[in-house]
Amino acid sequence: MMWALVLLPLAGALIAWLIPDNRKRALVLPVFALAQLFLVGALLVDTPPVSPAGWIMLDPLGKLALISNSVLFAVCAFYAVGYLAYRRRRPNRVLCAALLVCLSAMTLVTISQHLGLLWIALEATTLTMAPLIYFNHNARSIEATWKYLLICSVGIAIALLGLFFLAYSTIVAKQDVTLLLPSLISDAAALHPGWRHAAFIFLLVGFGSKMGLAPLHTWKPDAYGEAPGLVGALLAGGLVNCALLALLRVYQIAVASSEGAMFQEVLLVMGLVSMAFAAVFMARQSDFKRMLAYSSVEHIGIITVALGLGKGALFAGLLHMINNSMTKGVLFLSCGNIHRAYNSKSTTTVRGALRRTPWSGALFLAAFLAITGSPPFSPFVSEFLIVSSAFVQGNFWTGGLFLVFLALIFIGMASTVLPVVLGEVPTDIERTRYRDTLPTVLPPLLLMGIILTMGLWLPAPLQQLLHEAAGLLGGGA
Amino acid sequence: MNSLADQFLVLCLLLNFAVLGTSRLNFSVRSVALQGVLLGVLPALVHPFSWHLAFIVVSIVLVKGALIPFLIIRAIKRAEIEREFQPFIGYIPSLVLGALFTTLAFIFAAKLPLAPEHSGLLVVPASLATLMCGFLVLMGRRKAISQVLGYLLMENGIFLFGLLLADAMPVMVEAGALLDLLVGIFVMGIVINHISREFSSIDTSRLSALREE
Numbered sequence: 236m237m238w239a240l241v242l243l244p245l246a247g248a249l250i251a252w253l254i255p256d257n258r259k260r261a262l263v264l265p266v267f268a269l270a271q272l273f274l275v276g277a278l279l280v281d282t283p284p285v286s287p288a289g290w291i292m293l294d295p296l297g298k299l300a301l302i303s304n305s306v307l308f309a310v311c312a313f314y315a316v317g318y319l320a321y322r323r324r325r326p327n328r329v330l331c332a333a334l335l336v337c338l339s340a341m342t343l344v345t346i347s348q349h350l351g352l353l354w355i356a357l358e359a360t361t362l363t364m365a366p367l368i369y370f371n372h373n374a375r376s377i378e379a380t381w382k383y384l385l386i387c388s389v390g391i392a393i394a395l396l397g398l399f400f401l402a403y404s405t406i407v408a409k410q411d412v413t414l415l416l417p418s419l420i421s422d423a424a425a426l427h428p429g430w431r432h433a434a435f436i437f438l439l440v441g442f443g444s445k446m447g448l449a450p451l452h453t454w455k456p457d458a459y460g461e462a463p464g465l466v467g468a469l470l471a472g473g474l475v476n477c478a479l480l481a482l483l484r485v486y487q488i489a490v491a492s493s494e495g496a497m498f499q500e501v502l503l504v505m506g507l508v509s510m511a512f513a514a515v516f517m518a519r520q521s522d523f524k525r526m527l528a529y530s531s532v533e534h535i536g537i538i539t540v541a542l543g544l545g546k547g548a549l550f551a552g553l554l555h556m557i558n559n560s561m562t563k564g565v566l567f568l569s570c571g572n573i574h575r576a577y578n579s580k581s582t583t584t585v586r587g588a589l590r591r592t593p594w595s596g597a598l599f600l601a602a603f604l605a606i607t608g609s610p611p612f613s614p615f616v617s618e619f620l621i622v623s624s625a626f627v628q629g630n631f632w633t634g635g636l637f638l639v640f641l642a643l644i645f646i647g648m649a650s651t652v653l654p655v656v657l658g659e660v661p662t663d664i665e666r667t668r669y670r671d672t673l674p675t676v677l678p679p680l681l682l683m684g685i686i687l688t689m690g691l692w693l694p695a696p697l698q699q700l701l702h703e704a705a706g707l708l709g710g711g712a
Numbered sequence: 713m714n715s716l717a718d719q720f721l722v723l724c725l726l727l728n729f730a731v732l733g734t735s736r737l738n739f740s741v742r743s744v745a746l747q748g749v750l751l752g753v754l755p756a757l758v759h760p761f762s763w764h765l766a767f768i769v770v771s772i773v774l775v776k777g778a779l780i781p782f783l784i785i786r787a788i789k790r791a792e793i794e795r796e797f798q799p800f801i802g803y804i805p806s807l808v809l810g811a812l813f814t815t816l817a818f819i820f821a822a823k824l825p826l827a828p829e830h831s832g833l834l835v836v837p838a839s840l841a842t843l844m845c846g847f848l849v850l851m852g853r854r855k856a857i858s859q860v861l862g863y864l865l866m867e868n869g870i871f872l873f874g875l876l877l878a879d880a881m882p883v884m885v886e887a888g889a890l891l892d893l894l895v896g897i898f899v900m901g902i903v904i905n906h907i908s909r910e911f912s913s914i915d916t917s918r919l920s921a922l923r924e925e
Contacts, residue, residue: 351885358892365899374910378919381856381903388863388896389850395889396843396870402877407827412877414885429825457922 236283237291241343243271248335252328260331261319267335268305268312271342275305289415290349295704299553300480301345303560306685307472308338310678311465314568317674318465321575329366337363337469344477350398350414350484354391357445357481360474361387367469368462379457386454387445394441394481397434401488404430416484423491435498438485439505445478448505448539449512452532456516459528460580464571467524471531471567472560479538479556483708486542490709495545503543503633509536510640517647523573524580526651527566530606533644534559540637541621542708544628549705551620558614558689561682565602568679569595573655575669582651587660594671596656598679603652605686607645613689717757720750721834724872725814728845731865732806735795737857741784744864747842748776751871755878764883775890780864780897787901788857791908797915801852813844835875843869856904856914860897867893 247267254260278293279302285292293301315334319327340363343356361384369380398414405412405419407427413419423431444451459467489498513533520526538559541552570580572595577585588596605612608619618641625634689697727750730743752772759765788794801809817840824836843866850862874881908914 349882349885351882352888355885355888355892358889358896362892362895362899365903369903369906372906375921377903377906377910378922381907381916381919382922384896384900384903385850385859385863389866392863392866392870396873399870399873399877402881403827403873406877407825427825460922 236278237286237293237346240271240274240278240346241339243267243274244335244339244342248332248339251331251335257323257327258320260327261316264312264315264331264334265309268309268338271338272305272309275301285348289417290352291346292348293346294348294707295700296480296483296553296707297345298700299557299704300476301342303476303557304338304341304345304473307468307560307564307682308341310564310682311468311568314465314675314678317672317678318463318571318575320674321669325370325372330370333363333366334469337367337473341473341477344480348416350401350416350419353481353484354395354398357394357442357477358388358391360477361391361445364466364470364474367466368458370463370466371461376461379454379461383454383458386451390441390444390451392441394438394445397437397439397441400430400434400437401426403427404434416487419488420491423488424493426492428494431492432494435485435489435494439482439498439501442478442482442485443505446475446482446535447528447532448535449509449532452509452512452528455532456525456528459531459567460522460525464524464567464574467527467571468564468567471527471563475531475535476556476560479535483542486708490545495709499543499545501543502539506536506539506541506543507633507636507640509533509539510637510644512536514640514643514647517644518650519647520651521582522580523570523582523585523651523655524567526648527563527570530566530644530648531559531563533640534563534606537618537621537637540625540633544621544625544630544633545709547624547627548621549708550701551617551624553701553704553708554693555614555617555621558612558617558686559606561686561689562602562606562612562614564682565598565679565686566606568675568682569598569602572669572671572675573599576667578665578667582655584661584664585655586658588656591660591664592669592671594676594680598676598683600652600656601683602679602686603648603656605683605690607648608641611690612686613693614686616690616693714757717754718834720754720757721838721872724750724868725838725841728814728842728865729807729810731849731861732810732845733803735797735799735803737788737794737796737855737861738785740858740861741781741788744861744868745777745781747868748780748864749773751868751875752776754875758875759878765878767883768886771887771890775894776868779894783897783901784857784860787904790905791857791914793855793857793908793914796853796855796858799853799858801848806848806852809848810845813848814841817841817844830876835872839869839872839875841869842866842872845869854915854917856900856907856916859916860900860904863900864897 251263340356340359347353365384404426447455513529517529538552541548573588574580576592608615727743727747731740756769818837821837846862846865911918
């Protein structure tokens, strides 16, 4: 049953590869994404026990990542049909196949309990994203792809060394060498401290560069800026969660060992540094897609700060992981539409999107308000909970800096988003075929609905799941 | 660990310098491939025979010794280049830095809290030195192919450390990691091909359109 979750998208990828017709091929995406979503639903209701060797299991943390990935992917898959209809001339065989392989690898990340397997799956997601970023086949996108490929590959290689160190710390401590998560957690305190410490640092750097924590984020603006909107949505909402989940696994081990406090402190600092970087670079961005990359750095920073605070903030951090995915989905998809409509992503050309593409413009504006933490959308709830738990813990510096950065980022992002959305449409813009239609507007609208609903009312099962997951990280309900 | 294995490791260290000191890409590719083969054979010298071991040895030799060099050499032929030009870090400084890193790796490894059965072995210093040399090549060279070679050197270094865990690593994990590496090089080869078509060069310092204003 669990393996079906991984194999189903792979089968879809094979079918997509074999279909010769450029137009019909795109339809494979929503079909398999929906099938996958149903399967995920069934597995959430009736979760199978651990696989015999203990490698595969769906725990609350994995469930959270799996839910948000599958929902986001399904939405993107429907959007892809509408998007590819505007790009009929460009062959999409590689795109469709790579998207589905990526879904399979992302799913494997969420269900693996063996760190080696998790590493393999994470590396696979990195590789399958490369052809997706390069979809536009021009000089700029190849530059972005090369940077992304090299930085992430090296980062992931460093994470592998970290995993080896972790395994070696069990050898030095005279235990059975293993990379199975449950036994690493239960023996965490007994592992050799020196090697364990080195392992944590290497894993943090490795997974951190994949997540795009500052200062390891340099590939992000290029990749997010040059990739098509739907790939950007998957990078910022899906891949980031996979890398984050890998980091959460390390966090579980760190908290179970004596080094939890040290690890949390490092995370807190890295989170705040990421927010600071985002605040500085967000201002005066002349490319609104690149700006979204800095927003992604910011929100990864926010989640990392929540992990660093621990305790009550963990619940909020995990909630923010889902909120960020959904909101990034709306942002990238609507901004992809605006990009199509103007055939430019420079803020000097793109103005008055609310008139040119009323739906996409409105969605972009709403998602901007949501991501910067305005009520009544769900990111407000999670950000508010993180700040309040910082103050409750007496960590006034963190709470204060957090608020200052949020304010700066709001101003910086507003100075880019507002001119793009409001104002008059320039008279000399290029005429394009793009009009807001149901297939390109409905998917982001759906995500926006989810964000709004979750901001007003958090379903009890999800709340329960979040509490269980926070419990795994040491933040008791 | 026996003396033959030690000689293999010394040869690996020397191959690092071969890569650091040359501008000829074909030669570098062959050196890295030879290093990969040596590393692939090493487990067979240290551990008693088992099918798991045989599978790993054969697949590593095949991937690192044949498939990956084939992919890279094909990329070199398509891009029609033979040499690295004007690296950021010159060949002589690279060699000196490489020697420095190797020395430091030996000093550092002697201080590491290794398990008693591993202390005094050549594996750990060789692993660290190869890793550092890989970094050096990755950062010091301009051509995309040289950067891939640097990445491969790094991988070899990490793999060497993995030798200490050879009994412990499940075969699926090793095979999966190897497959990821192979696919990675395959993708990089394609990207290099496109870079050379787009820029009529694979000089990565020309990839500079995407900068912060």
